[in-house]
Structure formats: C-alpha cells, structure tokens
Amino acid sequence: MRHECNTCHGIYEDVSPDGVAYFHACPPLTAIDLHELLNAGELQLDVDATAEVLRQPRRGEQETAHAFTRRIVAALADTRLVKRAGYRDENPARRRGDGPRAALTADGAGAARLPDLAAADAITVP
Amino acid sequence: MQADLEAALQARLLARLTPAALYLRAEDNLRLTVFNSAAGVTLEVRTRMMTEDGQPVDSVDAFTPLTTRVASSRWIATAPGWLLGASIVATAGAPRVGQCYAVLDVVRGDATIPIALTPLLQGYVTDTSRLGYPGSPIRTSIEGPGVLRSITGTDPAANAEISETVPTNARWRIHAIRFTLVTDVNAANREVALTLDDGTLVYARSPSRVTQAASLTFAYTAFFDSAFEAVAQDTERTIRLPRLDMQGGHRFSTVTANRQVGDNYSAPQYLVEEWIED
Numbered sequence: 497m498r499h500e501c502n503t504c505h506g507i508y509e510d511v512s513p514d515g516v517a518y519f520h521a522c523p524p525l526t527a528i529d530l531h532e533l534l535n536a537g538e539l540q541l542d543v544d545a546t547a548e549v550l551r552q553p554r555r556g557e558q559e560t561a562h563a564f565t566r567r568i569v570a571a572l573a574d575t576r577l578v579k580r581a582g583y584r585d586e587n588p589a590r591r592r593g594d595g596p597r598a599a600l601t602a603d604g605a606g607a608a609r610l611p612d613l614a615a616a617d618a619i620t621v622p
Numbered sequence: 623m624q625a626d627l628e629a630a631l632q633a634r635l636l637a638r639l640t641p642a643a644l645y646l647r648a649e650d651n652l653r654l655t656v657f658n659s660a661a662g663v664t665l666e667v668r669t670r671m672m673t674e675d676g677q678p679v680d681s682v683d684a685f686t687p688l689t690t691r692v693a694s695s696r697w698i699a700t701a702p703g704w705l706l707g708a709s710i711v712a713t714a715g716a717p718r719v720g721q722c723y724a725v726l727d728v729v730r731g732d733a734t735i736p737i738a739l740t741p742l743l744q745g746y747v748t749d750t751s752r753l754g755y756p757g758s759p760i761r762t763s764i765e766g767p768g769v770l771r772s773i774t775g776t777d778p779a780a781n782a783e784i785s786e787t788v789p790t791n792a793r794w795r796i797h798a799i800r801f802t803l804v805t806d807v808n809a810a811n812r813e814v815a816l817t818l819d820d821g822t823l824v825y826a827r828s829p830s831r832v833t834q835a836a837s838l839t840f841a842y843t844a845f846f847d848s849a850f851e852a853v854a855q856d857t858e859r860t861i862r863l864p865r866l867d868m869q870g871g872h873r874f875s876t877v878t879a880n881r882q883v884g885d886n887y888s889a890p891q892y893l894v895e896e897w898i899e900d
Binding site: 501504505506508509511512513514515516517520521522524526528574577585588589 | 775789873
C-alpha cells in the first residue's frame with residue numbers, strides 16, 4: 497500500500513516488491529532547513545549552550561551574532577542528526593532490557609493511505 | 623514393575639547407539655526463536671524422541687514468525703527421554719540466506735520464564751536448506767553472504783532530502799544507490815553529497831564534486847569503485863561510496879548545498895546485502 501507521511505510528505509510503499517516490509521523514517525533536517533526555520537522565526541537556539549560545545553574562535557575576526565548562529569547551525573547539521581518536529585520512524589522500537597517493545601519507534605503525525613498505482617511492469621515494444 | 627525397568631534399560635541402551643542423543647528431563651522443553659524478514663514463512667520443528675519407556679515418538683510443530691525481524695518464539699513441550707534428532711524446515715514462503723534466522727534451544731521451565739540451557743540449532747533456514755541436529759553448525763547471523771535486495775525508498779517531497787534508515791535488527795552493506803535530482807529555475811549551483819550517520823552522529827560524507835545548475839535533471843549513482851567524474855555533455859553523475867556495514871538505525875541521506883525550494887529528488891533505488899542482526 498502507498499502512504500504519504502504527514503510530517504515530511506514523503507511517499508512510499510509499505511511493502512517492497514520482494515515482499516519485505518518497508519519502514520519509513522523522516523529525513524533529518526539539514527543546515528538549509530535549519531536556516532529556513534531560523535529565518536522564519538520558527539527555531540530558537542540556546543546559543544550560549546550550543547556555543548560552549550561548538551566554539552571555534554576565529555582569530556582576529558569579529559563575527560556578527562547572525563553569522564555566529566548560522567555557523568553553529570551548519571556545524572550542528574554537519575555533525576549530528578537533527579530531527580524535525582513530528583519526526584516519524586516506523587521501525588519497530590528496540591527493546592530496552594526485558595521491557596515491552598513499542599510498535600513504532602516514533603509515531604510522529606502519522607501517515608495517510610494513498611491510492612495504489614498500477615504495477616510497474618517492464619515495457620514491451622510491439 | 624520389572625517390565626518397566628527392563629523397558630527403561632532397553633531405551634537407555636538404544637539411545638546410546640545414537641551418540642548425539644540428548645537426555646531431556648521432565649522439566650526440559652524446546653524453544654524456537656526466529657528473526658525473520660521474509661513474507662509468508664511457516665517453519666516446522668520436527669523432532670524424534672525416545673521416551674523413557676523405549677517408545678520412539680516423532681512430532682511436528684509449526685510456527686509462523688513475525689516479518690519485522692524482531693524475535694518471535696514458540697515453546698515446544700517434550701516428554702522426558704532422549705532427543706535423537708531435530709530439524710527446522712521452511713514449509714511455506716521462500717526465505718533466503720539473510721532473512722529467516724532460527725534458534726532452537728533446550729530450555730528448562732515452562733513458556734513463561736524458560737531458562738536456555740543448550741543451543742541445538744542456530745542459523746538461517748531457507749526454502750531449499752534446513753537446519754538439522756545433529757550435524758548443522760551453530761552459526762551467527764552475520765556469517766557468510768547475506769540476501770541481496772533491490773529496494774525502492776521514500777520519494778521525498780520537493781525541498782527535502784533523501785534519507786533511508788537501516789531497519790531495526792538488520793545489517794546492511796550498501797552496494798549501489800541511484801536517484802535523480804530535478805532542479806528548479808532559481809539560479810544556484812547545487813552540489814549533492816551522501817552522508818552516513820549512526821542515527822545521532824555523522825560518520826562519513828562523500829561529495830559528488832560536481833555542481834548542478836538550475837532547471838536540470840541529473841541522475842546520480844553511488845557505488846564502491848566509482849571515480850569522481852564530471853562529463854560536460856552527460857547527465858549521469860557518480861558518487862564514491864565507502865565500503866561500510868551499517869547497523870539498524872543507521873542511515874544514508876543526501877545533503878544538497880544551495881538547495882532551492884522547488885528542487886526535487888526522486889525515490890532512491892538501492893541494492894543492499896542484508897543480514898539479520900539483533
């Protein structure tokens with residue numbers, strides 16, 4: 497069955513052609529995504545705390561607060577996985593010790609069922 | 623009473639004719655645990671026992687494992703006596719090496735809290751090969767070649783990156799990845815890179831080392847032995863892929879420098895070698 501993720505709007509089949517289940521997971525945010533969110537005022541960083549971790553002083557250079565924030569965002573996105581709000585991961589959650597196993601790693605905003613496409617057969621030229 | 627004793631002695635002597643005969647006490651039983659990704663699989667555990675009164679007993683227990691690679695198990699009650707042989711057979715479905723990993727243990731106790739005592743069988747069961755005790759070696763799930771799978775990933779929305787995650791309890795060795803990128807009309811030189819992470823931290827990044835301008839469609843293929851190349855008249859691009867094994871939860875993603883709002887990736891098609899790994 498085809499689905500559309502309500503969080504990232506990616507489209508996928510939940511079963512691969514070989515019959516094996518496919519587990520969708522939303523893509524992480526990149527530096528460009530984070531910059532867009534920053535510019536839209538939808539992302540706020542605790543700059544002091546982040547800078548403490550990622551501080552790389554540039555010798556003899558005055559950096560504006562905006563440029564400093566952008567550099568931190570780029571460094572974050574380049575080295576770490578930054579999950580989006582409502583992140584969905586359909587993989588079965590890994591069990592911790594003997595505890596119960598959740599059905600999905602992260603439900604996120606769910607997924608919507610799409611109409612099935614006709615099977616993609618090989619094209620035969622008459 | 624005398625007849626019972628004689629029968630027990632005879633059973634003991636007969637069992638000794640089979641060196642691998644394993645004595646099971648009244649509180650001992652068998653447990654089948656399966657990690658499976660293939661659809662429509664049914665396994666059968668077939669055993670031959672000799673009871674304490676000398677009676678040979680054959681039994682067959684069927685089990686349908688989950689298809690999510692997480693463990694599913696069946697507890698199999700046995701009578702006290704000697705286990706002469708056991709086998710695990712796939713009677714439905716077509717699992718291949720790398721897809722249906724089965725473990726048969728002697729356990730003490732009932733189904734609620736069994737204590738595993740002795741592994742009898744451990745390895746992949748396919749539609750053409752079975753596991754048999756005695757005889758089959760105890761194998762880990764990552765020995766030998768895995769199953770080759772060609773997978774269609776998620777087709778991302780415009781202005782989003784490709785990202786594919788290694789499923790829980792799987793191990794992947796990626797052999798090739800192919801996708802296209804359609805750039806919108808905004809002027810900018812995009813540069814595509816592949817990045818690999820462990821679910822939290824990035825551990826590898828491989829750039830395409832070519833740029834893609836506005837209003838173009840390029841196809842990218844990543845594979846082990848690719849050389850970086852940029853052919854002016856061609857729309858095929860290659861990305862060098864490091865030879866790495868990736869555990870469940872790891873992922874590969876694209877990262878696009880100068881990505882514009884209307885840039886659109888196709889669903890990736892990729893070839894992986896896959897094993898079960900809990």
